[in-house]
Amino acid sequence: MNLEISPDSFRKIRDLLHEQAGILLGDGKTVLVTGRLWRRLQILGCKSYEDYLALINSPTGREERALMIDLLTTNETYFFREPAHFKQLREQMIPRCSYRPLRVWCAASSSGEEPYSLAMTLADSLGMNGWELLATDISRRVLDQAREGIYRMERLEHMPQQYLRDYCLRGVGDMAGRMVISPKLRQKVKFAQHNLLNPLVGEGQFDVIFLRNVLIYFDQNTKQRVLDHLLQKLRPGGWLVLGHCETLSGLNSSLTLQRPSVYRAPEATKSHLLRVTA
Numbered sequence: 001m002n003l004e005i006s007p008d009s010f011r012k013i014r015d016l017l018h019e020q021a022g023i024l025l026g027d028g029k030t031v032l033v034t035g036r037l038w039r040r041l042q043i044l045g046c047k048s049y050e051d052y053l054a055l056i057n058s059p060t061g062r063e064e065r066a067l068m069i070d071l072l073t074t075n076e077t078y079f080f081r082e083p084a085h086f087k088q089l090r091e092q093m094i095p096r097c098s099y100r101p102l103r104v105w106c107a108a109s110s111s112g113e114e115p116y117s118l119a120m121t122l123a124d125s126l127g128m129n130g131w132e133l134l135a136t137d138i139s140r141r142v143l144d145q146a147r148e149g150i151y152r153m154e155r156l157e158h159m160p161q162q163y164l165r166d167y168c169l170r171g172v173g174d175m176a177g178r179m180v181i182s183p184k185l186r187q188k189v190k191f192a193q194h195n196l197l198n199p200l201v202g203e204g205q206f207d208v209i210f211l212r213n214v215l216i217y218f219d220q221n222t223k224q225r226v227l228d229h230l231l232q233k234l235r236p237g238g239w240l241v242l243g244h245c246e247t248l249s250g251l252n253s254s255l256t257l258q259r260p261s262v263y264r265a266p267e268a269t270k271s272h273l274l275r276v277t278a
Contacts, residue, residue: 003038005030009049013037013068016056020069021138022197022222036071040064070139077110079151080117080158082212085241088262089118089208093239094125097207102131105206105233107196108214109135112146113155115189116181118210120163123185134203136194143191149181196226205235212261213243224251231255236268 005013013033014025025033037052044064046052056065080086094102104122106115115135122131137143150171156164156179167185171178194200196214209230215223231253234240242248242261255263 003034003041003048005034005049009053012053013049013072016065017069017072018219018222020065021073021195022226023073023217024219024222025072033072037068040067040071066140070141073139073142077113078155078158079113080160081114082244083158085210085212085262086117086121088241088259090121090125093208094122096237099207099235100130102126102208103204103206103235104131104133104208104210105200105203106133106135107194107209107211107230109137109143109146109191110139111142112149112181112189112191113151114210114212115146115191116149116167116185117159119185119189120159120167123167123188124163128184128188131188133189134206135189135191136200137191138193138195140193143193146189147186147191149186150175150178151180152178196229197222199229200233203233205233206238207235208239208241209234210241212241213246215242215246220250227251227253231265234265236265238265239263240265 010030010033014029017023017025037049040046041049041052044052044055046055055061056068102122104118106118109115112135115133119133122133135146137146153170156168159168164179167182168179169182171180196211211226211230215226218226227248230240239258240255240263242263244261246261248255248257248263253263254266256266258264
């Protein structure tokens with residue numbers, strides 16, 4: 001079995017990932033690709049990446065193609081990553097939002113650490129009934145993990161102790177070393193599969209959208225496409241939060257920079273309000 005990948009096979013996998021998920025892999029990412037896919041080749045009995053490509057491009061390869069996208073999607077995350085954003089949500093965004101329930105979209109939820117961090121912040125500020133939270137991701141695999149809400153204790157380094165007491169249950173016995181998000185909080189988060197290359201349908205608009213550490217994987221045209229879809233779902237005066245290393249520089253939007261990585265939409269005009277209420 002030849003588990004080395006040829007330049008041509010790497011290019012085809014890279015192009016498919018870009019087409020399906022918008023993610024652009026650099027030429028030096030062959031180790032990442034082989035590291036995440038070699039086991040699939042073994043399980044499926046594929047003798048080479050050429051065989052694997054033939055499978056995922058065949059009429060019967062749709063499920064495997066979706067799994068390949070799952071495996072190649074980067075999902076590094078932890079609770080309260082980039083904590084300044086949660087402080088801004090609590091101290092600035094929530095008090096300034098007049099809509100209730102306040103609606104938040106976590107647009108790249110990964111395995112759940114970020115949406116549950118948002119949910120804890122919202123519950124602490126508004127109680128359990130003053131907000132709604134949608135969490136989406138392209139990967140069905142990580143969404144299944146997120147719905148379970150089970151995490152190893154070492155992933156909780158940045159979680160406030162009060163939140164750990166109020167919203168988490170410590171595992172015992174076979175679950176020792178792990179914790180589970182409390183049922184009352186889990187049921188407040190709606191998880192759904194969504195590809196950011198497509199518009200989000202049927203979910204209304206949001207006061208706050210978190211899309212952190214995702215745009216860095218897209219080329220400029222894909223960034224604009226994703227941003228346009230996000231702006232369709234952002235209420236007037238709403239906030240878009242990116243990762244600290246990300247910017248909307250060079251993209252077309254009506255958003256204004258509030259502070260690094262935090263953008264805000266223009267407030268509603270009187271004419272807009274008249275159209276909405278007419």
